[in-house]
Amino acid sequence: MCPADQTVATNNDHLVQSEDPEHPANLIPELCRKFYNWGWVTGTGGGTSIRQGDHIFIAPSGVQKELMQPNNIFVLQWPTPKYPASDRNYIRKPLKLNPSACTPLFLTAFEQGAGCCIHTHSQWAVLVTLLVEREKGPDACFEISNIEQIKGIPRGKGKGMLGFFDTLKIPIIENTAFEEDLTSGLEAAMNKYPDTYAVLVRRHGIYVWGDNTAKAKTQCESLDYIFQLAVEMHKLGLPWVK
Numbered sequence: 001m002c003p004a005d006q007t008v009a010t011n012n013d014h015l016v017q018s019e020d021p022e023h024p025a026n027l028i029p030e031l032c033r034k035f036y037n038w039g040w041v042t043g044t045g046g047g048t049s050i051r052q053g054d055h056i057f058i059a060p061s062g063v064q065k066e067l068m069q070p071n072n073i074f075v076l077q078w079p080t081p082k083y084p085a086s087d088r089n090y091i092r093k094p095l096k097l098n099p100s101a102c103t104p105l106f107l108t109a110f111e112q113g114a115g116c117c118i119h120t121h122s123q124w125a126v127l128v129t130l131l132v133e134r135e136k137g138p139d140a141c142f143e144i145s146n147i148e149q150i151k152g153i154p155r156g157k158g159k160g161m162l163g164f165f166d167t168l169k170i171p172i173i174e175n176t177a178f179e180e181d182l183t184s185g186l187e188a189a190m191n192k193y194p195d196t197y198a199v200l201v202r203r204h205g206i207y208v209w210g211d212n213t214a215k216a217k218t219q220c221e222s223l224d225y226i227f228q229l230a231v232e233m234h235k236l237g238l239p240w241v242k
């Protein structure tokens with residue numbers, strides 16, 4: 001075997017090579033192209049991670065997310081230590097790339113049983129965190145009711161979906177200087193709101209997760225729709241909660 005072949009064999013490239021469009025190594029680049037076009041992951045920010053069985057697929061850090069290819073994807077053996085980062089069980093590491101800085105946050109969602117976690121820098125998400133800026137602290141939440149699209153968000157695991165007359169509550173945590181340092185805030189919000197499938201990060205964006213990739217994506221779409229609507233409602237002086 002020549003040295004190049006040895007590199008291929010030891011880097012487990014087969015884990016990211018599949019003809020199946022639903023394979024996570026194909027899905028992550030495909031989703032990131034969509035997310036880029038929706039303004040969710042421009043300028044290298046944001047990203048997504050998928051768990052399939054005992055493998056976690058993670059995008060690289062600081063790259064143009066819309067140009068990502070399957071061979072750029074990292075693979076972690078699950079379960080894996082969250083900290084320190086050097087103890088994480090990578091079974092595939094693309095050369096010259098680093099795994100997403102969001103990795104410990106994605107792992108936090110997987111610890112809750114998620115199958116996919118999406119991080120966006122959507123301007124609508126950022127704007128609603130600014131509109132509730134006065135409510136700092138552990139109780140900061142975005143709340144809205146009487147909007148049809150909140151039916152796209154689960155009430156909690158195994159509890160069905162929210163109804164039109166329910167109030168959707170998304171906790172807001174404060175931003176930190178480094179993405180990794182958001183992890184304790186995300187964990188605290190998940191403990192305080194065990195039914196939530198999303199956490200907003202003030203002046204930064206949002207983390208949304210779901211039982212599988214389709215649910216994470218549609219929940220993220222529903223939330224983004226609701227945030228845009230909420231910003232427009234605010235401009236018109238309309239209240240979010242009746």
Ligand SMILES: CSCCC(=O)C(=O)COP(=O)(O)O
Nearest residue numbers: 044045046047061062100101
């Ligand atoms: C301009 S991006 C700043 C860092 C950030 O918020 C982010 O989401 C980047 O994540 P990455 O996956 O590129 O490490």
Ligand SMILES: [Zn+2]
Nearest residue numbers: 045046179205
């Ligand atoms: Zn970010």
